[in-house]
Amino acid sequence: MKQPWQTAWPERISYGLSDAADNLVFQMMTTYLLFFYTDVYGLSASAAAILFVVARLADVVESLLIGIMIDHTHSRYGKSRPFFLWYALPYVIFAMLTFVTPNFGATGKLAWAYVTYLGLGFFYTAVNLPITSILPTMSKNEHELTLLGVIRQFFGSSVQIIVAVFTLPLVAFFGHGNQQLGFLLTIILFGIISLALIWNTFFQVRERFSQPERAHQSLSEVWGMLKKNQPWIVISVVILLYWLTTAIKNQTTIYYFKYLIHNENLVPIVNGFTFAALVGVVLIVRASRRIGKKRTMLTGILVAASGQLILASGAELQNLPLIFGGTLINSVGNGLIIGLVSIMIADTIRFGMSMGIQAEGILASTDDFGVNVGLGLGGLVTAGLFHLSGYTANHAQNVATQHMITLNYAWLPLALYVVMFVILLFYNETRLLAAINDQK
Structure with a gap:
């Protein structure tokens, strides 16, 4: 029997705005934090690389910890929803502190970067992971x-684009x-806008479908389900x-245009073409x-790889129309x-419930785990390769560094799309949907 729809538009919009709120800060971290550390704050590329490694190792633990905290939360607001209320303010405070530049010596500046960035990573996980974990409890209707x-990603992607396009102009203006x-x-x-939106999500969304007998299982039982x-x-x-x-591509964009094109003012323009991501998001419902879902994502990877190949060709030739067109596709x-x-993570949570375990916190932690580890490895790869090639901030770069910037911006992302496509072929969507439908 077809399931009725449980949510109304105010709740749907508020749910989507939660991702918009997180991305106001997250996109700043993804795109500009490495540049801020090396060219504004004054850290060396090697020090920034080590910081990103340490932060990502911490995030591995934090993602699992927050997931466990969600699965063991007993409150009148539910399991995931109260995290929006509890952690929004410290998240925003640490976001602001991360971009403070105290007049310390080299050791003090590095210590400040560690404390603020590690704190920001923890609280980001605390307000972002619940966005994923709460989804399968909001409705039972597949569509x-x-x-x-899709609404979540539409707002999240919109804000990513806004931040990518307007951050540098705002920095110049302020x-x-x-x-x-x-x-x-x-x-x-x-940060102020983010705080208001996260708290709005807390007040508007609801957890409707939780099964108490499955919702608080032991870690050993959850581990058995995960395997x-x-x-x-x-x-x-x-x-x-x-x-x-x-991470590899976004963090390198500003370096490519600053040191190879010699015009960092083009960064907001090229980032403006990422607005096309909204086209892909909107196509998801029908596709x-x-x-x-599996074939839709495989199609997305093929389209993204095709665009990246065009971008790579443009990067080698320093041809702006090719770079802009490749970015669009x-x-x-x-x-x-x-x-x-x-x-798809919500589907895997429901698949776990078919095995008698409702562990939306731990299962959803894979999203933040992937974000944090991917960003950390991306920062390590970018900063580490720059260091090995002899990168010097705010100076003309040697030939080896120029090649390394092009490699990071163009070719490494293309190779990773190919690996991504192959891995996704092993996703068993038929078995998953059959198990979910058997529960109804």
Whole structure:
């Protein structure tokens, strides 16, 4: 029997705005934090690389810890929902502190970066992971869950684009040539908006479908389910590879245009073409109904890889039309990929429930785990290769560094799309849907 729809538009919009709120800060971290550390704050590329490694090792633990905390939360608000209330304010405070530039010595500046960035990583996980874990509890309707996931990604991608396009102009506007002040005032603006949106999500969304007898199982029982949840394992690897790809390319964009094109003012323009990701996100509802979620994501990877190949050709030739066109096509594919992530994780949570375990916290932690580890490895790869090639901030770069920048911006992401496609072929969607439907 067809399931009725349980959510109304105010709740759907509020759910989607939660991802918009997180991305106001998250996109700043993804795209500009490495540049901020090396060219504004004054850390060396090697020090930044080590910081990213340490932070990502911490995030591995944090993702699992927050997932366990969600699965063991007993409150009148539910398991996931109260995290929006409890952790939004410290998340925003640490976001602002991360872009403060105290007048310390080299050791003090590095210590400040560690404390603020590690704190930001923990609280980001605390407010972002519940967005994924709460989804399968909001409705039992397959198409409604897809719609909610698409709305979430539409708002999240929209804000990613807004931040990517307008951050540097805002930094210039607020700073009047002082990038330290400009970055700080920009993150304060983003943080205030983020706080309001996260708290709005808490007040508007509801957890409707939780099964108490399955909701608080022991870790040993959950671990047994995880080992049998093959779709969850596959999508976890895909998520990690996607964010690794995104981090490597996004973090290198500003370096490519600053040191190879010699015009960093083009960064907001090229990032503007990522608006096409919204096209991919909107296509998900119809495409997933017709060909299924797995084939829709595979199509997205092919489209993204095709765009990346065009971009790579443009990067080698320093041809802006090719770079812009490749970015546009790549972004459509990325929209199809990332728009399906939370939806497919929700399916793996429901698949786990078919095995008698409702562990939405731990299963959803794979999303933040993939984001954090992918970003960390991306930062390590980028900063580490720059260091090995002799990168020097705010100076003309040697030939080896120029080649390394092009490699990171163009060719490594293309290779990772190929690996991503192969891994996703092992996702057993038929078995997953059969198990879910047998529960109804």
